[in-house]
Amino acid sequence: MTSVTLQDVQDAARQIEGAAHRTPVLRSRALDELAGAAIALKAEHLQRVGAFKFRGAYNAISRLAPQQLAKGIAAYSSGNHAQAVALSARELGSSAVIVMPEDTPASKLDAVAGYGAEILAYDRYTGDREAIGRRLAEERGLALIPPYEHPDVIAGQGTAALELLQDAGELDTLIVPVGGGGLIAGSATAAKGLHPGIRIVGVEPEAGDDTKRSLAAGHLVQIPVPRTIADGQAAAIPGELTFSINRRLVDDIVLVSDDDLRNALRFAVDRLKQVLEPSGASGLAALLAGAYRPAEGEKVGVILSGGNVGAARLAALLAG
Secondary structure, three states: OOOOOHHHHHHHHHHHEOOEOOOOEEOOHHHHHHHOOEEEEEEHHHOHHHEOHHHHHHHHHOOOOHHHHHHOEEEEOOOHHHHHHHHHHHHOOOOEEEEEEOOOOHHHHHHHHHOOOEEEEEOOOOOOHHHHHHHHHHHHOOEEOOOOOOHHHHHHHHHHHHHHHHHHOOOOEEEEEOOOOHHHHHHHHHHHHHOOOOEEEEEEEHHHOHHHHHHHHOOOOOOOOOOOOOHHHOOOOOOHHHHHHHHHHOOEEEEEOHHHHHHHHHHHHHHHOOOOOOHHHHHHHHHHOOOOOOOOOOEEEEEEOEOOOOHHHHHHHHHO
16 A cells, blocks of 8 residues: 655655745643643644645645646545645646535635635535545546545645644654544654654544544444534544554544533633634643643644634534
8 A cells, every 4th residue: 555754745845835834833831831741732723724734735736737637626525625625726727626514614615615616515424425526536537636545645734743843843742633544644654754752642532533443453443423523523434544554653542522622722712812623623622631641841742733613603612
């Protein structure tokens, strides 16, 4: 099976330079005191399209041949990858058709449409988005860019960790949200390629622990489609490629509840003055809830993976 290397991530960093933002690393004394550690937060919610997904989408699409760009792109996504593909396609002179769940938050649907992409809706609880996407690509001659099962996508996502380590210095632990596994696969590839002793910890919602179960079993485990406020992490089964990487490089997976996520959203607004979506706050939630407890003085990096949440939904989540 194809894998991804540190060199691939470094090549991706050069490929997306000038297109993707180099997002800042945030620090908070209040968070350091609560965690008893030195915490460096990679602000990928400030990335273009409001999430790390732009990195992987742009890296993959920008490598397509001109004739394929002329035909267009297909993708399937719960929202952030959809926005990333739509914007990347537009910037590279192509077009995009995105398969999205009917219950995708309105802010994400509006953003995808705003970037000029065509949207095909499906029921996430009864439909097979991958099958729909493959059929769409075959029928229209489109290049299918999946949200995580693609080496160029994974390499692009890994550039977030690459930048974090460059800006924050060597870390003891890197905490990464886990949905389909592309972000943590790319991040672990970059981090352990540079610092083999670093500990890689993934975070999943309690209702969506497919990666944790799969790593424990040593093979892919499928669960019912998760019902969680972390819609960006509502995966039912890890990708084969991402799992093949993560089973080698990920040290642990911890779980957070929807209430933990809400508390992290509140902390982000009240103390960090940052707006995160539930999936984007899962690493922060793991620290605040004690799902991951750093050793005293430990240097910990956390990827805040996304901030695509509308004002009305954020208010409802904070009130919940």
